[in-house]
Amino acid sequence: MSDLVTVENLHKSFGGLQVLRGMSFGVPEGEMRVLLGPNGCGKSTFLKTMIGLHRPSAGEIRLAGERIDGLHPHEIARLGVSTKLQVPSVFRELSVYQNIRIAVQRETGRDARSRNMVIDETLDMIGLLTQAGNRAGNLSHGHQQWLEIGMAIASQPRILLLDEPTAGMTPEETQQTAQIVLRLNRQKGMTVIIVEHDMAFVSALDAPILVLNQGSIFFEGTLRQVRTHQGVKEIYFGSRA
Ligand SMILES: Nc1ncnc2c1ncn2[C@@H]1O[C@H](COP(=O)(O)OP(=O)(O)OP(=O)(O)O)[C@@H](O)[C@H]1O
Numbered sequence: 431m432s433d434l435v436t437v438e439n440l441h442k443s444f445g446g447l448q449v450l451r452g453m454s455f456g457v458p459e460g461e462m463r464v465l466l467g468p469n470g471c472g473k474s475t476f477l478k479t480m481i482g483l484h485r486p487s488a489g490e491i492r493l494a495g496e497r498i499d500g501l502h503p504h505e506i507a508r509l510g511v512s513t514k515l516q517v518p519s520v521f522r523e524l525s526v527y528q529n530i531r532i533a534v535q536r537e538t539g540r541d542a543r544s545r546n547m548v549i550d551e552t553l554d555m556i557g558l559l560t561q562a563g564n565r566a567g568n569l570s571h572g573h574q575q576w577l578e579i580g581m582a583i584a585s586q587p588r589i590l591l592l593d594e595p596t597a598g599m600t601p602e603e604t605q606q607t608a609q610i611v612l613r614l615n616r617q618k619g620m621t622v623i624i625v626e627h628d629m630a631f632v633s634a635l636d637a638p639i640l641v642l643n644q645g646s647i648f649f650e651g652t653l654r655q656v657r658t659h660q661g662v663k664e665i666y667f668g669s670r671a
Pocket residue numbers: 444447449467468469470471472473474475476
């Protein structure tokens with residue numbers, strides 16, 4: 431199967447700081463990848479480059495064969511790339527339902543009936559159906575993160591990018607988040623790329639892992655392979671122990 435996402439020899443520098451230096455990988459449609467790497471190695475920079483917030487210094491990003499690098503964020507979003515970054519984005523004064531409705535309304539061309547179906551399906555997907563009438567600002571931190579995932583998937587994207595979605599969550603919320611992401615990937619067939627540090631979460635996702643180091647993909651494999659790979663251990667722990 432051909433890749434939905436192809437990243438080829440991607441470079442991104444900020445002034446003299448070279449962050450991405452020849453990053454290349456592909457993700458087939460309907461699959462999930464977890465992007466791991468030490469702090470500051472460029473994981474968020476990659477996600478922001480993919481959604482058009484940064485312009486690559488060199489290289490290509492293709493979606494279903496078409497180049498998207500250099501497009502504006504709204505153009506990339508319209509092609510079906512959706513994201514939840516680390517910055518909070520819920521409307522705290524509005525209800526959970528209203529937040530999702532706003533995200534669905536960004537899409538044009540849906541009649542009211544089909545919009546309502548998408549809202550209900552989205553609330554169900556993120557486990558917040560029973561909290562639809564609650565004010566978003568009153569939700570727990572974890573539930574606000576789920577609402578943000580809901581807002582990201584309300585446009586029914588082809589690919590979902592998540593930047594550390596479980597940051598600040600309890601272990602139980604973290605496991606429930608894994609179930610949400612697995613439902614999106616396995617039931618809805620959504621392609622997913624996740625940046626994450628929490629190993630319990632990564633383990634629950636059971637997806638192939640890409641290890642980013644010094645600006646390029648250093649290793650690709652299962653979590654088990656990553657955990658036992660001497661080179662990866664050295665990246666994280668800086669020793670041969
Ligand atoms: N807009 C920017 N301008 C200048 N430097 C930046 C900018 N964004 C990121 N950087 C730098 O690029 C490097 C990579 O940052 P990035 O946030 O992508 O790392 P990361 O792998 O996501 O880190 P973490 O795991 O800590 O979130 C860091 O040195 C950071 O300071």
